[in-house]
Amino acid sequence: xxxxxxIDKGTALLIKGQPFxxxxxxxxxxxxxxxxxxxxxxxxxxxxxxxxxxxxxDNAEDITVEDMDFQYQYNDGESFHFxxxxxxxxxxxxxxxxxxxxxxxxxxxTYRCTVYNDxxxxxxxxxxVVFTVAEAEDAIKGDTVTGATKYVTTETGLKVRVPIFIKQxxxxxxxxETKEYLExxxx
Amino acid sequence: MDxxxxxxxxxxxxxxxxxxxxxxYLEVETPILSPTLxxxxxxxxxxxxxxxxxxxxxxxxxxxxxxxxxxxxxxxGSPSIYQISKCFRNAEQIGHLxxxxxxMLEYYTVGxxxxxxxxxxxxxxxxxxxxxCPDGLKGGFEVVSMADALKKATGLDLExxxxxxxxxxxxxxxxxxxxxxxxEGWDDTFNRIFVAFVEPALTGSxxxxxxxxxxxxxxxxxxxxxxxKRWELYWxxxxxxxxxxxxxxxxKVRDCFRKEYAALSAARSVSGSVIxxxxxxxxxxxxxFPKCSGVAxxxxxxxxxxxxxKSIGDLILFPxxxxx
Numbered sequence: 001x002x003x004x005x006x007i008d009k010g011t012a013l014l015i016k017g018q019p020f021x022x023x024x025x026x027x028x029x030x031x032x033x034x035x036x037x038x039x040x041x042x043x044x045x046x047x048x049x050x051x052x053x054x055x056x057x058d059n060a061e062d063i064t065v066e067d068m069d070f071q072y073q074y075n076d077g078e079s080f081h082f083x084x085x086x087x088x089x090x091x092x093x094x095x096x097x098x099x100x101x102x103x104x105x106x107x108x109x110t111y112r113c114t115v116y117n118d119x120x121x122x123x124x125x126x127x128x129v130v131f132t133v134a135e136a137e138d139a140i141k142g143d144t145v146t147g148a149t150k151y152v153t154t155e156t157g158l159k160v161r162v163p164i165f166i167k168q169x170x171x172x173x174x175x176x177e178t179k180e181y182l183e184x185x186x187x
Numbered sequence: 188m189d190x191x192x193x194x195x196x197x198x199x200x201x202x203x204x205x206x207x208x209x210x211x212y213l214e215v216e217t218p219i220l221s222p223t224l225x226x227x228x229x230x231x232x233x234x235x236x237x238x239x240x241x242x243x244x245x246x247x248x249x250x251x252x253x254x255x256x257x258x259x260x261x262x263x264g265s266p267s268i269y270q271i272s273k274c275f276r277n278a279e280q281i282g283h284l285x286x287x288x289x290x291m292l293e294y295y296t297v298g299x300x301x302x303x304x305x306x307x308x309x310x311x312x313x314x315x316x317x318x319x320c321p322d323g324l325k326g327g328f329e330v331v332s333m334a335d336a337l338k339k340a341t342g343l344d345l346e347x348x349x350x351x352x353x354x355x356x357x358x359x360x361x362x363x364x365x366x367x368x369x370x371e372g373w374d375d376t377f378n379r380i381f382v383a384f385v386e387p388a389l390t391g392s393x394x395x396x397x398x399x400x401x402x403x404x405x406x407x408x409x410x411x412x413x414x415x416k417r418w419e420l421y422w423x424x425x426x427x428x429x430x431x432x433x434x435x436x437x438x439k440v441r442d443c444f445r446k447e448y449a450a451l452s453a454a455r456s457v458s459g460s461v462i463x464x465x466x467x468x469x470x471x472x473x474x475x476f477p478k479c480s481g482v483a484x485x486x487x488x489x490x491x492x493x494x495x496x497k498s499i500g501d502l503i504l505f506p507x508x509x510x511x
Contacts (some may be wrong), residue, residue, distance in 0.1 A: 007282065015364075031429045032406050035228055035280065035377040038387075051365060052385035055375065056280070059366060099363050109499065130330035 004037050005056030012114065012121050014061040018043055020050060021121050025098045039172075044121045047096035066069070067091045067124075072105045082120065084109065101125055102174050103158035125176050130185050131155060135169040189294075189486030192502055195317050195494050199486070200271060202315035203292060212267045216408035217256030222246040224409075226448040227253050233287075233462045235295040246435070248463050252483060253293050255463065255469075261295055261479060264470040269294035271486065278421060278460065281508045283498035284425065285347035288507065290486040299480040300432040301408070305330060305396055306348045307374040308420070308428065308482055312394065317426040332399040333385075333414070335402060340384040345401065351376070390424040399420060405447060407434045420484075422492050430482040434473075441470035 007013070010173060024040035025147040042049050054060065064092045070082035070091065079092035080101070101144040103127055105111065114122035131154035148164045152172075162175060162181045194471060206216065222245065224232060231285040233249040249257075253272050260268055274291045279289075309328045316324055341361060348354040351373050358365060363379050389395050401413040402407075408417040408431035416432035434440055448465050455462045487499040500506040 027282045028382050028386070029229070029279060029287065030378050030382055030398075031286070031426060032227075032229060032374075032404050034375055036382045037280075038382065051383075053379060054364070055371075055379065058369065080275075092204065 001059045002053035002062045003056060004058045005035065005059050006041070007037065007039060007060060007062075010114070010122065012063050012065045012116060013041065014063050015041065015050065018045075019063060019116050019119065019121055022025075023049070028146065044097045045119065047094060047099075065114045065115055065121060067112055068115050068119065068124060069110050070113045071110045072107060074107055075102065080105070082111075082113070091118070091120055093123070098123055103156050104129065104156070104179075106156055127176055128173055128175050128182060130171050130173050131158065133162075133166060133168050133170050133172060136162075136166060188506070189501075192494060192496075193348050193504070196486075196502065198317050198494070199315060199452065199490060201273065202317070203269075203311070203448075205459065206311050206315050207269045207332070209269075212296075212457050213265060214263075215257065215260055215268045217250075217253045217270065217272065219249055219275075220228075221250050221255060222248070222464060223246055223255070223466040224248050225468070225469075226444055226451045227251065228451040228454055230276055230461050232461045233275045234278045234463070248461075251276050252291055254481070254483075257293060257295060257381070257481075258388040258476065259472055261297070262474075262476045264475070264477075265297075267294070267296045267479075281511055283500065284488060284498060286487065286503055286506050286508070289499070292489075293488050295433070295479050295481040297479045300431050300478075301398070301418055301480050304308060304430045304480040304482050305398075305418065308430070308484075309394075314399050317493050319495075321392060321495060323423070324394065326393045328394050328396045328420070329391065330365060330396045330398060330418075333401065335382070335398055335399060336385050336388065340388045341380060343380070346413070348377075350454050356400075364397065374401070374405070377401060377403065384422070389421040392423060392439070394420055394422040405443060406431065407430070407443060408442065410432050413456055422489075424442045425488050425492055426485075427488050427492065428482055428484045430480060432480050433476070433478075435476050435478055437470045437473035437476075442484060444470060 006045060007022050007025055009022055013020050014055055020041035020043050022039055023042045026038045027039055028036040031059055037056055039052045040049060040054060069085050073081040075082055075095060079094055082091045084091060101164050112124040113120045134155045135148050135150045136152040149161045151159050152162050152166055153159050160179060160181050162172060166172060173182040173185050175182055211451040230251045233361060235247050237245040237247050240510050250272050253270050257268060275288055279285045310381050312324060316404060337343050337345055343357055348357055353375050358380055396418050398418040400417045402410050402413055402415050417430055418430050419426055420428035452462050487502050490502045491499050500508050
């Protein structure tokens with residue numbers, strides 16, 4: 001058991017027997033009131049998001065999780081398929097739970113995952129990742145406006161707005177949380 | 188360091204001082220270190236010690252608000268007063284709305300009740316706003332009662348949940364996960380509903396004045412049937428101000444102190460946190476205490492909202508969050 005005030009982003013909890021991961025938490029002290037915490041919890045198996053309000057002193061059932069490496073293989077439209085790099089077992093993860101990662105994860109890449117009872121609860125994607133530009137429109141000739149941008153598509157299918165000087169085949173660094181272009185990477 | 192934000196704070200303080208000076212309020216300065224505090228079970232305190240080689244040492248506390256001293260000034264027969272001062276609250280979680288040290292504007296208007304303070308505060312907000320302040324202020328304050336806000340957010344009738352058993356049942360019906368073994372007061376269970384449903388709905392761009400807090404939430408505001416003559420101001424979902432028609436009855440103040448101190452010391456003898464000394468004669472100043480209304484405003488939060496920032500850490504130079 002832990003106190004609700006100890007729950008942080010990424011803390012795994014058991015709610016009515018189901019594992020949930022905290023994806024957001026906010027502290028609230030109503031005037032002349034006890035301390036509270038507002039939590040957003042996500043079920044990795046169903047993608048369901050719960051909003052819970054607890055007093056900071058309330059007990060919550062935390063669960064012991066493990067961090068393990070998994071190699072991302074492919075998605076079949078419903079699940080992401082990961083391979084346990086030690087046992088070579090295929091571990092499917094419903095795409096609805098991590099829709100955000102569909103165009104971020106690279107096939108063949110290894111990701112650190114939070115695991116409970118052989119189930120992947122969380123995928124730890126680095127906050128900045130380098131991608132290769134797979135498709136880029138040509139910059140419009142004569143367009144010299146400072147700050148002008150265009151869209152490109154990365155090898156993972158992510159569409160991102162970049163400065164017009166970025167060309168196909170170049171490498172760019174992306175903030176994976178905001179999906180925004182950060183810089184060109186010289187290889 | 189963003190010097191535009193440093194300038195914004197300086198300008199807001201200047202505007203606020205001009206506003207109250209023009210209205211004839213007296214600016215006062217009261218101590219940060221106090222030998223006693225007003226007992227407030229939900230506010231944890233910072234304690235320190237005065238030491239001197241030749242005298243007995245003395246425990247002192249850093250004030251969580253200047254109220255304890257400002258009320259003594261009023262009882263001495265002062266005109267309306269205001270102060271901008273540092274306040275300290277321990278053990279609060281560090282977040283985008285909390286820093287253990289923060290700045291409060293507190294003003295007391297002699298002869299006013301809480302309704303008069305709404306008009307005064309609205310005028311003050313409008314006249315002191317810094318350039319670029321959100322447009323929502325142009326429409327003035329929206330005044331909403333707790334009973335109406337509760338009804339709208341949950342369908343519950345404040346009058347119908349006055350007894351604890353009904354309140355608890357309704358909280359569980361609303362889907363709140365309260366461990367059946369948890370024993371708590373009416374105020375705590377009500378606040379669970381408030382924090383989960385009512386407060387998140389107070390997000391309008393116009394400042395919302397939430398009036399008529401339940402009387403079960405203990406404080407030094409006058410009673411008005413089943414509610415207190417108290418309001419809080421929310422702007423853009425952020426709680427910015429708290430106001431009372433101040434309790435003036437010495438015996439009611441004495442009883443409130445005793446009740447709150449009992450609750451505070453019971454809780455803290457378990458948790459081990461600071462139990463501040465309380466002046467058990469403080470209530471006597473209320474024999475000469477005038478009818479008045481007091482308002483406390485979190486200046487870091489007000490600035491944050493006026494500057495359209497999302498964290499008070501953006502407005503506070505060297506916030507504690509930087510070192511934790």
